[in-house]
Amino acid sequence: MLDLDHPMTDHIFAASRAEDRLSVLCKLMTLASAQERQRLFAECQEPLNSLRRLNAARFGASDFIADAVTELEDWLGSLAALETTPREGTAYAIVSCPVCGGLLTRLHHAFMPQPERRWSVYCNHCLGPSSPAWHKLESSQGFGTWAI
Numbered sequence: 001m002l003d004l005d006h007p008m009t010d011h012i013f014a015a016s017r018a019e020d021r022l023s024v025l026c027k028l029m030t031l032a033s034a035q036e037r038q039r040l041f042a043e044c045q046e047p048l049n050s051l052r053r054l055n056a057a058r059f060g061a062s063d064f065i066a067d068a069v070t071e072l073e074d075w076l077g078s079l080a081a082l083e084t085t086p087r088e089g090t091a092y093a094i095v096s097c098p099v100c101g102g103l104l105t106r107l108h109h110a111f112m113p114q115p116e117r118r119w120s121v122y123c124n125h126c127l128g129p130s131s132p133a134w135h136k137l138e139s140s141q142g143f144g145t146w147a148i
């Protein structure tokens, strides 16, 4: 549990917000067209830069964090570069991922606000290779966002 009175708490929450944004963008990327993936990857730059600024200003310019951010960015770039182009607007209709063939993850979205529904169907298998980078970022050696 995060100590809300700790001087780092605000910075850990700021890192968590950037991580959450990146998490949504990469979920969207799994079922996006090739062109849309590139646009989403460009949108990733702002939260990636936020993580780099936080690291420089508040986390002692950690090499561990810097490497984890670069590792995640490299993986996002490879996801963005996937050639397979799913048919547009079919995320609700298809069962398996057009890229890897894996079964899609479907979050129960009946109570989600409309803007969040768009990422309620995604391919968790395609996200798998990003796990090591996420774990590093969230770890105590990283931003410590695991505690939120």
Ligand SMILES: [Zn+2]
Residues within 6 Å of the ligand: 030, 097, 098, 099, 100, 101, 102, 123, 124, 125, 126
């Ligand atoms: Zn997939």
